[in-house]
Amino acid sequence: MTHSHPYEGNEIREKKPTVLKGLVFLLLLVAFGAGLFYAATRLRSAEGPKVAHDAPAPLxxxxxxxxxxxxFDLKESYTGLAEARRTSMLGFASSGRIAEIRADVGDQVKTGDLLAKLDTRSLQAQLASARAQVQEARASHDLALSTVQRQRQLKLQGHVSQQRVDEAEAQANTALARVEAAKAQADTLRVQIDLAAITAPFNGVVTQRLTDEGAIAAAGQPILELVEKSHLEARLGLPAASAALLEPGKEYTLVADTGEVTARLRNITGVIDANQRTVGAIFDIENPDTVAAGAVVRLALDRSVGxxxxxxxxxxxxxxxxxxxxxxxxxxxxxxxxxxxxxxxxxxxxxxxxxxxxxxxxxxxxxxxxxxxxxxxxxxxxxxxxxxxxxxx
Missing domain, CATH: 2.40.420.20 (conserved putative lor/sdh protein from methanococcus maripaludis s2 fold)
Structure with a gap:
C-alpha cells in the first residue's frame, strides 16, 4: 500500500511581493518623510534662535x-618729633671706683644736685700731702725773704757785697716758685676731687642709669642720662616751597597725640637735606608740660596752588x-x-x-x-x- 505525502500533488506557492504592495510601501515612506520634514520645519520656526534687531537700552x-x-587750596601735614633741647650722657672725667649713685631713672633733678661720686680717699690723701708741701714751701720762702732783708742791711753797712744780696734775692724767688708749684699741685688735686662727683648741669629728668655702686668707671664712661624737660623743641622737615611760607618768631599750632601744642618758630635751616629733600624747621614748644619728649607732632599748612x-x-x-x-x-x-x-x-x-x-x-x-x-x-x-x-x- 502506497502512502502519499500530504503535500504531494499540491503546488507549493511562494509568497512574492507584488507591484501594488511596493507602491503602497513607497507612498507610506514618502508620507512619513514629509511628516518629519514638516514637523522639523515648524519646530525650528517656533523655537529657533531669534536675532535682535532693536538697539540696546541706554545704561x-x-x-x-x-x-x-x-x-586750589592744598592742605599739607608735616611730621616731626618733640625733643629735649639738651640731653647729656653724664660720666666722670677720670677713672675710679663708684662710691655712690644718688639718682635713678625717672628722678627729677635740679641744677647742681649731686648725682654720683667716686671713691676719693686716695685723692684726699694726696691733697693733704700737697697742702703740707705748700706750707713747707712757704716757710722756706719766708726764710729766704728774711735772708734778703739781712743782706740788704749788711750791704748798707758795707759788710757784704752786692753779690751776696743778689744771691739771697735769687734764693727767695726760687722759694716763691716752689710755693706756687705746691699750690698748683694742691689745686689740681682739688679739681680731681671735684670732677670725681657728677652734678646736674641743668634741670631735667634721669632717663637712664647705666651702672651701679662698686663698679670701676673708666674716664668718660656714661653713667647717667639726663634729659632737659623744661625746654622742648620740635624739628620738622618741610619742602622748600612750604618752608618759605613760615615766619620765624611766629606762633604755630602743632598737634600731638595728647592734643594741640603751641610752638614758636625759632629758625629755618635753609639747607635742603640730601636724603629727605626737605628743609629743617625748629620750633620752641611753649607749653612743654603738655607733651612728652620723643612724641610725634604734626604741623598743618594751607597752600594755594595756582x-x-x-x-x-x-x-x-x-x-x-x-x-x-x-x-x-x-x-x-x-x-x-x-x-x-x-x-x-x-x-x-x-x-x-x-x-x-x-x-x-x-x-x-x-x-x-x-x-x-x-x-x-x-x-x-x-x-x-x-x-x-x-x-x-
Missing amino acids: TVAVVKVEPTDA EAGFWVPVKALSAASRGLWTVYVADPSDTGWTAVPRPVEMVHSDGDRAYVRGPIQPGERIIVDGLQRITPGMPVTPRESQRADLSDG
Missing part, C-alpha cells in the same frame, strides 16, 4: 557737572598711557546721550577726589561710576549724582 549712569577753577583744573571723584578716572588718565563725558546729541572718553592729567590727589586738567568744558557731565561697563560711544542716560562731594574745603 543709566551717575554724573557730576564740571566746575573749573583757576587754583593751577587751572577741576575736581573729580577718583572713581571717575581710568588709567591711560604715558601717565595720563581718562574720564568719560556724557555727550548729548539729537538721538540721546553717549559716553565719550577724554584724556586728563592728574595734578593732585586728595583722598577720594582728584584735581585734574584736560579738554573738559564747563558744565559738561562726567560719568562717576560703572566705568567697567562703559565703552566709547555707548548710549547712556545721565543721572545727577548726590554723593560726589567735590567742594574745595
Whole structure:
C-alpha cells in the first residue's frame, strides 16, 4: 500500500511581493518623510534662535557737572618729633671706683644736685700731702725773704757785697716758685676731687642709669642720662616751597597725640637735606608740660596752588598711557546721550577726589561710576549724582 505525502500533488506557492504592495510601501515612506520634514520645519520656526534687531537700552549712569577753577587750596601735614633741647650722657672725667649713685631713672633733678661720686680717699690723701708741701714751701720762702732783708742791711753797712744780696734775692724767688708749684699741685688735686662727683648741669629728668655702686668707671664712661624737660623743641622737615611760607618768631599750632601744642618758630635751616629733600624747621614748644619728649607732632599748612583744573571723584578716572588718565563725558546729541572718553592729567590727589586738567568744558557731565561697563560711544542716560562731594574745603 502506497502512502502519499500530504503535500504531494499540491503546488507549493511562494509568497512574492507584488507591484501594488511596493507602491503602497513607497507612498507610506514618502508620507512619513514629509511628516518629519514638516514637523522639523515648524519646530525650528517656533523655537529657533531669534536675532535682535532693536538697539540696546541706554545704561543709566551717575554724573557730576564740571566746575573749573583757576587754583586750589592744598592742605599739607608735616611730621616731626618733640625733643629735649639738651640731653647729656653724664660720666666722670677720670677713672675710679663708684662710691655712690644718688639718682635713678625717672628722678627729677635740679641744677647742681649731686648725682654720683667716686671713691676719693686716695685723692684726699694726696691733697693733704700737697697742702703740707705748700706750707713747707712757704716757710722756706719766708726764710729766704728774711735772708734778703739781712743782706740788704749788711750791704748798707758795707759788710757784704752786692753779690751776696743778689744771691739771697735769687734764693727767695726760687722759694716763691716752689710755693706756687705746691699750690698748683694742691689745686689740681682739688679739681680731681671735684670732677670725681657728677652734678646736674641743668634741670631735667634721669632717663637712664647705666651702672651701679662698686663698679670701676673708666674716664668718660656714661653713667647717667639726663634729659632737659623744661625746654622742648620740635624739628620738622618741610619742602622748600612750604618752608618759605613760615615766619620765624611766629606762633604755630602743632598737634600731638595728647592734643594741640603751641610752638614758636625759632629758625629755618635753609639747607635742603640730601636724603629727605626737605628743609629743617625748629620750633620752641611753649607749653612743654603738655607733651612728652620723643612724641610725634604734626604741623598743618594751607597752600594755594595756582593751577587751572577741576575736581573729580577718583572713581571717575581710568588709567591711560604715558601717565595720563581718562574720564568719560556724557555727550548729548539729537538721538540721546553717549559716553565719550577724554584724556586728563592728574595734578593732585586728595583722598577720594582728584584735581585734574584736560579738554573738559564747563558744565559738561562726567560719568562717576560703572566705568567697567562703559565703552566709547555707548548710549547712556545721565543721572545727577548726590554723593560726589567735590567742594574745595
